[in-house]
Amino acid sequence: SHMPVHIVDPREHVFVHAITSECVMLACEVDREDAPVRWYKDGQEVEESDFVVLENEGPHRRLVLPATQPSDGGEFQCVAGDECAYFTVTI
Known part of the structure; x- marks a missing residue:
C-alpha cells in the first residue's frame, strides 16, 4: 500500500538567523521512516x-x-509528498 x-x-x-561560519541545521520530521524527502533552496533542488x-x-x-x-x-523547503515545510535562513 x-x-x-x-x-x-x-x-x-x-526563521533561522546565523552568523558566518556557524553550523546551521534545518530539521524536518515525517511520519514514515522510508519517506523520500527533497530539499530545495530558492526553488532549486539541493545536492x-x-x-x-x-x-x-x-x-x-x-x-x-x-x-x-x-x-x-x-x-x-523540505518537500515530502504533497506537503512542504518552509525555512528562511539569514546570515
Missing part, C-alpha cells in the same frame, strides 16, 4: 556537497550547513 507521507514537524515557517550535508535518520530529515557563508542564506 502506498500511504501518503505527512510532515509532522515543523508545522510553522521556521549534497562539501557545503551541504543531508541526513536521514529514522523519521528525521536534516539539512546541515557546516560553516555558513552569506550565500547560504535564502528560502529553504
Whole structure:
C-alpha cells in the first residue's frame, strides 16, 4: 500500500538567523521512516556537497550547513509528498 507521507514537524515557517561560519541545521520530521524527502533552496533542488550535508535518520530529515557563508542564506523547503515545510535562513 502506498500511504501518503505527512510532515509532522515543523508545522510553522521556521526563521533561522546565523552568523558566518556557524553550523546551521534545518530539521524536518515525517511520519514514515522510508519517506523520500527533497530539499530545495530558492526553488532549486539541493545536492549534497562539501557545503551541504543531508541526513536521514529514522523519521528525521536534516539539512546541515557546516560553516555558513552569506550565500547560504535564502528560502529553504523540505518537500515530502504533497506537503512542504518552509525555512528562511539569514546570515
